[in-house]
Amino acid sequence: MRGLCSSHVFLLLVISAAVFGKGAVAFLPVPGIKSSRERALIRPLRASLNQESSAGKNDVGSSRDEFLRGFLAAATGAMTGAIATGREPRAAEAVSAGDVDPERPQTVQTYLEDIDNYNLKCPDFPKNLEWVNTGSLSFQKELRGKVVLLDFWTYCCINCMHTLPVLARLEKKYAGEPFTVIGVHSAKFENEKDTRNIKEAIARYQIQHPVVNDKDMQMFSAVGVSSWPSLVLVGPRGNLLSIWPGEGNGEKVDAFIQGALAFYDGKGLLDKAPLKVSRASGSRGGLPGSPLSYPGKLHVDPVLPRLFVSDSGNNRVLVLDRKTGALLAAIGSATGEPGLEDGDFESSRFTNPQGLCLSADGRVLYVCDTDAHALRAIDLEKKVVSTLAGNGEQGFDYTGGKGRREQYLSSPWDVVLKPAAAGTSTLLVAMAGTHQIWEVDALSGLARCYSGTGREAETNAGNRIDVAWAQPSGLAVGGQALYVADSESSTVRELSLEGSGKSRTLVGGALGTSLFAFGDKDGKGAQARLQHPLAVSVVRGDSQVVVADSYNHKLKLVDPTQGTVKTLVGSGRPGLRDGKQKQGELWEPGGLASDPTNPNLLWVADTNNHAVRVFDLASNALTTFALDKDVPKAEAGASGKEAGRGRPSERSILNRRRSRVVDLGSVAKQGRVQLQVDVPEGLQFTATRTSEWQLVGAGAAADTRGIINKESGAKGMAIVTIPSTVEDGAMVELESAVYFCEEEKGVCRTDGVVFRLQVKNGGPSRIVASHVVERASSKPRVGAA
Template sequence: MELSSLDYVAQACMDLNDAMSSVQSEAERDALIVNHIKKVWPTVIPMDDFKKNLEWVNVSEPISLAQHCADKIVILDFWTYCCINCYHVLPDLAHIEKLHKVENGLVVLGVHCAKFTNEKDSSKVLAAVQRYNIHHPVVNDAESHMWEAMGIRCWPTLLILGPANKPLFVLTGEGHKEELVWFVGNALRHFGTRIATTPLPMSLSGQVKRKEDDMLYFPSKLALNPFYRGRTDEPFLAISDTGHHRVLLTDCSGIVLRIIGGCEPGFKDGKLVDAQFDSPQGLCWLSSNVLAVCDTNNHSVRAIHLDEGTVEVLAGTGEQGAHGDQGGKCMGVQPLASPWDVMLYTTPDMDMSVRPLLPPPPPPPAAPGTTEKQKDDGKDDANKEKEKKDEKRRVLLIACAGSHQIWALFLDTTIWWKYKTFTEGTCVCIAGSGQEAARNSAYPNSAAFAQPSGITLRMGTSPEIFIADSESSSIRRLALTTGQVSTLCGGDRNPLNLFAFGDVDDTGVDAKLQHPLGVAYCDSSKTLYVADTYNHKIKKVEVGPQKVTTLNPTMIETTDPATFNEPSGLSITADGKYLYIADTNNHCVKILNLTKNVCQDFKVRLLEPKFTEPENLILYKNDMFLNRKCGNLIIYFNITLDSDKKNVKFTPGAPQNWLVCVRDENNVDVTQDFEFINSSHKGTKLPGRVEMKLKQKTDKFLFRLYMSFHTSLCDATVCFPHSFTLRSTILVRASVKMVESYRISCTVNPNR
């Protein structure tokens, strides 16, 4: 298809929108749309098909426009998964797909045209499709062949095709839900019987690098609890389990203490067990019992009150805020746009923090006749006033990726920049014009960000926040006493160049990052840590010289290099020794020991139910021994019956089922730590044999071996089941033989 044809359709759509702006009724609007279709469709050239050998998601075979879509209305969504505007279009596409199924004649196809190098990888596209719950077919047009052939200029662009794959409408940017409904509905009605109802070869893709028993699904952000005091029942770490639409609270060993939210997205306050989130991201502890959560798809910030057992809205309405909104409304009335990260800042009133330090004026002379008590009362009043001025005000800072701004929710009445007072509960934009760019400025409202997605605080005499400005691939800084915005590293000197990305360790803007999403600052070392997401790396920035270097840790278990897959969240311990990493596409959390430069998995898991000894337990008094260096244990066992009824016997031909379970000294099931050689941990015959070997060296001192039997017995008149368990102790030593064998004979009374 020639470029001029698409330009012709685009111009016709502009004329249509101008005409629709003045209509008075739905009938007039629909008539204008139909006239547009009649004008455009006969004159434009059918667009070319997709190139061969492209990789597809959610289909069992590649989609051909000519073969599968020639008699349908088709929406082509040109997108890239880093783009927040493309993200905002997805609910509109889901809405139109609910209104019109494939069988009704509508096909939605995602055409993924990468901005970043990392996004060209089909496995990353597949992960994004699953993370964003996209059910329609998506093609990875990694080299943007169709983008260039069609003359597409921006993400997102929606191109609506009529029969014969002829373009009818072009919609650029986000916020076209109504037009999408109008245009598709009228096109389906207009072409009527020409529309085919044949289905597409759909096949929703499976999981990516995730096991069914994994606790986490695309975890994005995390926050260590700064109020943690070491009690077993208080949270140590909060994790945004984004793909499961929930927040997990764990202890220091990774055991889950609380789960807030559920596997289905929603927007519901109230009790913790009933609360719902939609793709939560950034987290921040306001106190030891209150956690703020960026509920990103609900365009709000929520508060989890652990002491009260409730969830409530702090800011946001559940609907996306309008572009260019500067805020100023109160809490749950103020709309936001995709809040991505959040942090707490405590400050004295700004006039007190920036006013020159002058000696206090002398107190006025006491009036004649003033008593000593009245003088003391006057001093007390002055002290109270001073304490009030020195009192810290709490400000919740919010990185709103969807509006490219930094917002503030004032939890206390605060005097802010330029001595402007914001009352408690006010939510307002404090930096960013709303334009997507990387513009620095001494005036915060004229500065510009490009999808800010991570923030962290640096205190001191000149407090500031560092911002992961993902679409400009840079780290920005915002001074919290003046509002000045500048660049720490990455990006480009041209504020409009959002393609200055790469993987270069250097200084300032000469360093290059690729779509960073997370930051964490260590005050003791004056070092900033960056989740360089699309480079799959963790980098550190020496803030003074602005020097960027890559950390190359090894895994503590294997000494192999640690590998990350789009890490997006960081949190650092107060002593600066450990960095917790949300390794998003690996569906896990890792701990990086910064002192030793080694990494290990933080195993998030549910607490196993309390173990109780089985009934009919028989203790085998003789201990067995096992070499701690991957020793073998061979057990031969036989069971005989001891009964008052001499005619009780094992039922001929019936299986005599047995099962081996191994637990450690804490009663944790560790059967999976053993390899069963030439046998299994279960069987159906007596007598029996089991050979087991430690998979790896252990530091444990003992195990408890449980052999559970479920037998079938009979006497002269009836058959009946009988169950019992034999328990023995395995002592783990370094001095015993590598292969130890034992014979266990046990007599049981089936009448007990």
């Protein structure tokens, strides 16, 4: 426990003893606590808690509950403080989550037995809150008998975005169990308090579970969390079980969920009736009929009339003729299927691509493949996509020094070419996930930190290494200066590309390191206010900078020399309207690109409007760029719904045109399909992508999806249960997507099979489907039992 003195450890031990009981104390290494005085302090705390436990066990608002929640909040604060000061957080984490070993289920069981005795009630949801994906829920009614995981999040937060895939995996793993995830959206920014904007974020991130708008942070404060994200596990009586602040706790949370389901099932306290959840109804906002889905960034070719657009929600990159709006190329899945796959334009896969920039010779387009945690290179002449750095897994590397797929990245959000000597090519990348700016050699793929400590703050320094950034999301180069849209500090900042790399804040922010100095105010320096800016672009010969003040729905002009900012266009309200100044409206614009062929034109990725807009600096007019009718929408998947970012059951998980189709016969309602996968010699499962299955068709629940577990050798298996909601005689399809690599060639591919089944009363209760992966197309063996 580096950096913690014995008094600190003792304080944490007292908290642990009071909150989690003797079972948790056993998990804490406490070599510095030996005195009888220290041990004596614990006994009266435990005694007073036990007395209150018998006197007011069922009082939701009892002082005991408030006392214990206070200790939980203190533990969370200790954890946050440990991280902020660089101290080892393990002890504080032990307090807030029992510090159990996921590989030892008995430690989870012991912990649950102890914490269950306190019957600490989780505050219920206030009745005045708005819900998405469901009606109002209560721990005393609809959620009684369920194990509930609360995700306290705010949709601007990169760490919260990192938690969403973890939640999706947990939902898949425990589908059909009396377990549910509930998102508690406790907004940081004013713009995030609007349910309409939250609905767009839910659609963008393909969130399936219920979400409540905790706009005044009532639940946030009542439960006692103090950071985004925070996960809180609640038992079937509405009893608080554990709190995990921050990201990276998936393994422990999984162990607790599994343990809680077993523990409370043994007590007969679980209600196994499914919780009714329905996706938010109504069409999406923005431009009607647009083939785009939440476009994030764009880039203008300085020579050819090409406009490159990150069609982020459709997991593809589009090349458009910026004169006619015609489609020149679509790169990525035609169905919107996410992934990290190299290859030609059709077979390659992206996951929420964002920043774009073109090589000096115009041959290669570099792409921040944000949710794949990778930097991609698109050879526009050879029509081939490759991975320059990153491997599909989020990294926690703050230094770098490796290349290609050996180097882990964390949510790269924007990319620009660094001014360099002839013959060299270096990219600067806004690494939002680690709050840094990285540099990547465009030839070798060698990636390393260029600027930033990794601490999330607005701190300037005389050298680029000691600068602290706060989720940098937009970059632009002007002369020898790098301009940065530092979204979480709500500032536009400048980093010198010469010498040691001095930084300064141009507009917005505060005198200290606060990340809460935001608003909407034109002015100078720290007197001005922005709200979560996502993009910057240099204009007028690099003398001025336009910023996409995203959560104020405006474009603003920054004068770096004077340190001033003024509004160009936008009413401050979300909308889709052409016009000048306040008459023109945008909705969370996320990308900007100046036009080298016309210095007065600025191209805008108007994200929530699913549109490309054009702003004329000379006339101050905002117009909507018309895409040609030949620009295709992402094709609907087997579920019949528009493709998205790849959250469960919102898309087909495989390329159905390339997949084998097998008639599997009939199966009984609530019958089981045993899916068996064989990967032949010379092939192996892909290490960075999990093979998966999905059941689609009439009556198949939205979360009827899971992973194919790797067995011994090159075999995999999954058990698929037909939901009781499927009607007699209905046809369903089981999609099996296996990701494999050829050992000798190092080439990775996908093999897909669609098994067709008819659900019939009296059909077999168990059926076996064998999916044999082959280099050449062949049909899998099928058997029934």
